Amino acid sequence: MSDVKRDELSRLCRERREELGLSMAQLAAASGDDAMASSWVARLETGQLRDIPRRERLAALAKGLRLSYQTVARAAAAQFLDVEDDAVWSADGTVRVVVDRMGEMNETGRQELAQIAELFSRRPTH
Incomplete structure (x- = not known):
């Protein structure tokens, strides 16, 4: 694994949220995941999450960002698992x-x- 810090999901989340004009709290609410808080979104966007989010959380994030699950899952795999979508x-x-x-x-x-x-x-x- 390289020493380069991967940020594909963090960047995707931040850029898409800003494109939609949503605050972190609004994104968390739009996700439909009652357990998702704006603090979790902040940790994701700043690269502070250590483990790949569970499938359900990625699906909720995709819903809130109005993106396909596949788009969000590919970014998560790249960032957390160092998997290139070749x-x-x-x-x-x-x-x-x-x-x-x-x-x-x-x-x-x-x-x-x-x-x-x-x-x-x-x-x-x-």
């Missing part, structure tokens, strides 16, 4: 294309994978 996602976040050696692909290849993900996200499910 994948291409459909615009709605429901389909992920994972390719070995993704980092070696050029932008054209990534765009083609994004188109494939979009096609699969529009397929009817049974």
Whole structure:
């Protein structure tokens, strides 16, 4: 693990909350999680949380930030687990294309994978 401090979820939360014009208390209330307090949001945004939040807390945070769960979960995995999301996602976040050696692909290849993900996200499910 590198010595670089990861802050993907902290940054996402702070930037999106500010974009929505919410205070930390308003975000906590909008989350629907009665146990989420503005002090927890402050600790998250300032990088003071030590452990990855539980799935339920991430889902509540996503609700409050008006983002998909996948977006919030990917940021949490990057920050707390040092997991890079080496994948291409459909615009709605429901389909992920994972390719070995993704980092070696050029932008054209990534765009083609994004188109494939979009096609699969529009397929009817049974």
